[in-house]
Amino acid sequence: MSLEETNKALVRRYFDEIMNGNNPPAIDELIAPDCVFTIPTLPAPFYGPAGYRDLVNLLRTAFPDLLFKVEDEMADGEIVVDRWSATGTSKGQFNGNAPTDKTFEIEGIGWYRLKDGKFVENRVNEDTLGLLTQIGSIPEVGTPQANQALARRFFQDFWNENKPGAAAQLVTGDFLLEVPGVQLRGPSGLEQWGNIIRAGLPDVHFTVNETVAQADSVAVEWTAAGTQRGKLMGVPPTNKSVTLNAISVFQVANGKIKKDHSVSDLLGMLRQMGALPAPGGGSQQPGGPVESAELMAEQSKLRALVLTPGQGDAISALGSTLTTLVRGKDTGGAWSLSHITVPPNFVAQALPPHYHTRDEEGFYVLQGAITFNLNGKEVRASAGSFVKFPRHLIHKFYNPDATPAAILLLGSPSGIEDYLIEVYQLLQKPGPPEPEKMQAIFEKYGQYITLTTSTTAA
Amino acid sequence: MAADSKEANAQMVQRYFTEVLSSARLDKAWNSIDELMRPDFVFRISTIPGGIRGIQAYKEFLRGLKTAFPDGVFSIDKQMAETTRAAARWNFRGTHNGEFLGVPPTKKIITDQGIDIFHFAGGKITDIWANEDAFGLLKQLGVFH
Numbered sequence: 001m002s003l004e005e006t007n008k009a010l011v012r013r014y015f016d017e018i019m020n021g022n023n024p025p026a027i028d029e030l031i032a033p034d035c036v037f038t039i040p041t042l043p044a045p046f047y048g049p050a051g052y053r054d055l056v057n058l059l060r061t062a063f064p065d066l067l068f069k070v071e072d073e074m075a076d077g078e079i080v081v082d083r084w085s086a087t088g089t090s091k092g093q094f095n096g097n098a099p100t101d102k103t104f105e106i107e108g109i110g111w112y113r114l115k116d117g118k119f120v121e122n123r124v125n126e127d128t129l130g131l132l133t134q135i136g137s138i139p140e141v142g143t144p145q146a147n148q149a150l151a152r153r154f155f156q157d158f159w160n161e162n163k164p165g166a167a168a169q170l171v172t173g174d175f176l177l178e179v180p181g182v183q184l185r186g187p188s189g190l191e192q193w194g195n196i197i198r199a200g201l202p203d204v205h206f207t208v209n210e211t212v213a214q215a216d217s218v219a220v221e222w223t224a225a226g227t228q229r230g231k232l233m234g235v236p237p238t239n240k241s242v243t244l245n246a247i248s249v250f251q252v253a254n255g256k257i258k259k260d261h262s263v264s265d266l267l268g269m270l271r272q273m274g275a276l277p278a279p280g281g282g283s284q285q286p287g288g289p290v291e292s293a294e295l296m297a298e299q300s301k302l303r304a305l306v307l308t309p310g311q312g313d314a315i316s317a318l319g320s321t322l323t324t325l326v327r328g329k330d331t332g333g334a335w336s337l338s339h340i341t342v343p344p345n346f347v348a349q350a351l352p353p354h355y356h357t358r359d360e361e362g363f364y365v366l367q368g369a370i371t372f373n374l375n376g377k378e379v380r381a382s383a384g385s386f387v388k389f390p391r392h393l394i395h396k397f398y399n400p401d402a403t404p405a406a407i408l409l410l411g412s413p414s415g416i417e418d419y420l421i422e423v424y425q426l427l428q429k430p431g432p433p434e435p436e437k438m439q440a441i442f443e444k445y446g447q448y449i450t451l452t453t454s455t456t457a458a
Numbered sequence: 459m460a461a462d463s464k465e466a467n468a469q470m471v472q473r474y475f476t477e478v479l480s481s482a483r484l485d486k487a488w489n490s491i492d493e494l495m496r497p498d499f500v501f502r503i504s505t506i507p508g509g510i511r512g513i514q515a516y517k518e519f520l521r522g523l524k525t526a527f528p529d530g531v532f533s534i535d536k537q538m539a540e541t542t543r544a545a546a547r548w549n550f551r552g553t554h555n556g557e558f559l560g561v562p563p564t565k566k567i568i569t570d571q572g573i574d575i576f577h578f579a580g581g582k583i584t585d586i587w588a589n590e591d592a593f594g595l596l597k598q599l600g601v602f603h
């Protein structure tokens with residue numbers, strides 16, 4: 001028998017006796033002392049016969065009915081390659097995931113090097129994604145199960161472990177946090193809220209009691225517990241243990257949380273802090289105002305901004321100068337302010353009709369006159385005029401006059417200032433702007449170009 | 459070198475990774491596909507249920523891959539061959555610049571590794587079974603943690 005035929009027969013024995021568990025002692029006969037087994041599914045390699053015993057034990061504990069079948073085999077010198085299929089049922093822990101009782105069927109390809117009748121190097125690629133998906137260890141993205149897992153990560157990674165960068169990983173750029181009396185935007189808004197709560201309850205711990213998911217929404221009933229060592233809800237530190245019960249409703253888009261609307265038993269927490277009388281009697285110390293004093297303090301940490309004439313980041317293109325006065329980072333993402341000069345006869349160069357899906361815009365005309373096209377209707381706004389657009393209203397603005405114009409542009413929430421900077425940077429490059437690049441900027445900031453100004457977008 | 463020899467098969471596998479998968483130009487890759495693959499060739503990979511059947515469907519698959527990773531390069535790590543079969547262990551590296559497996563571009567540099575099995579008849583590739591670390595790849599794209 002050729003070396004190749006001998007080795008192929010050894011691979012068949014390997015599957016029958018070792019991997020299918022029919023003759024475990026074959027491990028010592030077939031696996032060389034310095035054998036290395038690697039597979040992307042499992043993080044660390046397995047070494048020698050002892051490693052193989054661990055591997056087989058791990059696999060057969062997770063999937064007691066695990067069955068491999070060789071579907072194709074080939075050999076060349078000391079190398080054997082085979083394609084196999086495997087079936088099994090999740091009955092024990094695997095990769096840190098609890099058993100699900102679900103079955104799987106996947107394929108894999110093994111690459112084996114044999115020396116003197118023993119395996120010395122075994123490299124396997126298998127359909128790890130299929131295995132974990134079929135046994136239910138990883139939910140598919142966008143499913144209610146995946147959204148529930150995302151909501152749990154929000155409480156674990158952001159609130160309980162306070163992992164660096166968790167906010168940016170978990171929520172969208174235009175994330176909206178809505179709790180009574182508070183509205184914050186974006187990952188920075190969430191971090192700001194986290195700082196406020198942790199300042200009051202440094203040991204705060206969240207427990208998720210129940211999650212319910214449907215389509216893109218997840219509702220979570222949770223309890224937060226902590227010791228009030230700092231000022232919270234306007235109440236000075238009491239060092240009392242408090243719990244807060246709440247329900248959050250999350251909106252999920254593309255695997256990230258877009259909105260967190262939470263309603264909680266704040267009155268109950270204030271009573272525990274002694275800031276409000278318990279129902280039915282017992283006068284306690286008067287409570288501080290239930291306004292978000294901490295939010296105000298947190299907002300005041302944002303740098304105070306004083307710009308003298310000529311200050312601000314200026315960028316020019318097509319004879320127009322954009323000066324960014326206030327950016328999202330200065331306002332916790334709430335709003336932005338930009339100064340724009342518009343040269344005379346600025347018509348053909350102006351942006352085509354478009355609408356915004358994320359932000360509202362307000363224009364104050366400082367100098368000259370700007371002609372706005374609002375939903376197909378022309379309005380000439382001279383210095384001192386103010387124009388505001390809601391989202392989705394198709395608009396365009398230009399300066400057909402022979403005198404230069406200047407405007408202040410207020411955007412809320414912030415974002416439009418970054419959009420404008422990117423547009424000006426693109427327009428600064430020689431030659432006409434590449435439509436794909438312009439389109440990419442539009443998509444990034446939720447702006448849409450339309451070919452008509454006659455109707456409002458949906 | 460006779461068709462359907464070990465050496466011819468190994469060389470076709472090298473051409474497949476260099477001229478088809480790693481080519482920066484789609485038209486050149488398509489020419490090589492016409493030369494290397496039988497028209498009814500079947501490509502099987504777990505992320506595409508049912509596989510890819512025929513040269514035309516494979517060309518569209520490659521176009522998608524090149525859109526997702528325009529600078530993607532596959533390098534062969536190890537090769538083996540028989541007279542009707544061959545296999546290769548490979549590594550991949552590319553920048554995620556277009557949608558891939560439903561994930562919008564992240565601009566991240568992604569690596570992957572896998573093993574492909576090839577079947578040959580009449581001097582052409584008739585079947586490929588690709589098995590790669592799609593799970594690891596999606597982890598790099600931030601889909602799983």
